[in-house]
Amino acid sequence: MLKTRFTEAFGVEYPIAQGGMQWVGKAQLVAAVANAGALGFITALTQPTPEELANEIRRTRDLTDKPFGVNLTILPTINPPPYAEYRRAIIEGGVKIVETAGYKPQEHIDDFKTHGVKVIHKCTAVRHALSAERMGADAISIDGFECAGHPGEDDIPGLILIPAAADKVSVPMLASGGFADGRGLVAALALGADGVNMGTRFCVTQEAQIPDSFKQRMVANDERQTDLIFRTLHNTARVMKNKVSEEVVAIERAGGAKFEDVQHLVAGKRGVAAMERGDTDDGIWSAGMVQGLIHDVPTVKELVDRIVAEAEEIIDRRLARMVERLAHAAA
């Protein structure tokens, strides 16, 4: 039993979450995470319309009677998706937990809270965590520099960011970025978090609906196989190192600092087409440094059970024995 403020607040068995993942956060994975006792999030914007999100919520509910949530990613774009309609699909679909991520979540938090939906806001800086807390977020998920996707521009790794945030944030907090196993979970708890959020690790499970070639590449990769793209655009993204990411970085280093310079390489359509073909080299794919800790493709249940068992073993035995030994030495 690993009870934390997170498990209590969100009614889940284990202090483990599967954060929103574009193209990956779908019913089958999210329900498997829920059935394993952790908290999974459907990724709202993976569904092309709010109606399709409503269907995906229904599909997930058909597969589990445990709690699950929806991730709503707020994109810095001039033509935003119809956020209010996506929010309606979430609220009317009876979802009680939302993970928001991105800029200025206030209107989303307000709407969700008015309708009794709990919000976990995911961010990458202590100051953003505190402002989300002031806006009414029920929990924070804080993403260190190691993470897949958007690590922000401060480049603060989890080892500093998590305790720095834990010192100041009052609501329950998930540590995110770089977690894959029981050691990481115990470390996060020791650093002051109430649980972990994982992305890349959950991509490499049997239930994630992505081609096996992507999973095998992430298993084969070590911790160095990521690139940071969009640094020059101040919208940094950590992605799996491949031919396209290397080309983007080369263009940025050569002075290309406009989105148009790299648009043909990073276009979502190109990425989706590459994924559908199983081609790991022809598009951009979010993945974290934690690839270096991923060595197999388990079922979600095997993964969650393993993480929890390892964490309990470390706390109960390895660490407890260290304290005992210290006590003996002092006696």
Ligand SMILES: Cc1cc2nc3c(=O)[nH]c(=O)nc-3n(C[C@H](O)[C@H](O)[C@H](O)COP(=O)(O)O)c2cc1C
């Ligand atoms: C393939 C992939 C897609 C992602 N897409 C999103 C997204 O759409 N919205 C979001 O808030 N986070 C997204 N993330 C970030 C994850 O939710 C999570 O914060 C991150 O993966 C944690 O780092 P880790 O991969 O080291 O566990 C994505 C991550 C991956 C691996």
